[in-house]
Amino acid sequence: MSNMKAVRLVSTRITYSESAFAELVLWRLSQPVEGSAHGFKYRLAYVVRGECVLRYDNETGKGDHRHVGGIERAYAFTTPEKLIVDFQRDIERWNHENRNS
Numbered sequence: 001m002s003n004m005k006a007v008r009l010v011s012t013r014i015t016y017s018e019s020a021f022a023e024l025v026l027w028r029l030s031q032p033v034e035g036s037a038h039g040f041k042y043r044l045a046y047v048v049r050g051e052c053v054l055r056y057d058n059e060t061g062k063g064d065h066r067h068v069g070g071i072e073r074a075y076a077f078t079t080p081e082k083l084i085v086d087f088q089r090d091i092e093r094w095n096h097e098n099r100n101s
Contacts, residue, residue, distance in 0.1 A: 005030045006041065009080065020048045022091060026080055035063030038077055044087045046094065054094055056087050068094070 010026040026042045033041055036058045046054035055067040056075060064077040068090070077083060 010084075016091075016095075020046070020095075022046045022087075024084065024087070026083075033058060033060045035059075035061050036077065040077070040080060042080075042083060044083070046087075046091050048094075048098075053098075054087075054090055056083065066090070 006027040006029050008025070008027050010024050012024050014022045014024070016022065022045065024042075024044045026040060026044075029039045029041055032039055040058075042056065042058060044056040045052050052067075053069060056065075057067075058064045058077070064075040065072055066075045075086075
């Protein structure tokens, strides 16, 4: 990414509770990063009690993927809007599945 012109589209932190927050960072690039077929670079993370429990990103060479706990799976990126919707849906699912912990 160092040789590419990037435009930051989103850079925000959303507080869900005293112990949980999400950070969303999204850039538009002049060309795709290695491993991705689109012109966006992103990192979306959900942190609970100091631990990142959910993350979507497309680091160079790995392409689009998401981490849930210790499991990494491919992610089918379509649009930035859909990315954020999917991320928020996974936060809701994670909170529902872990509400008693």
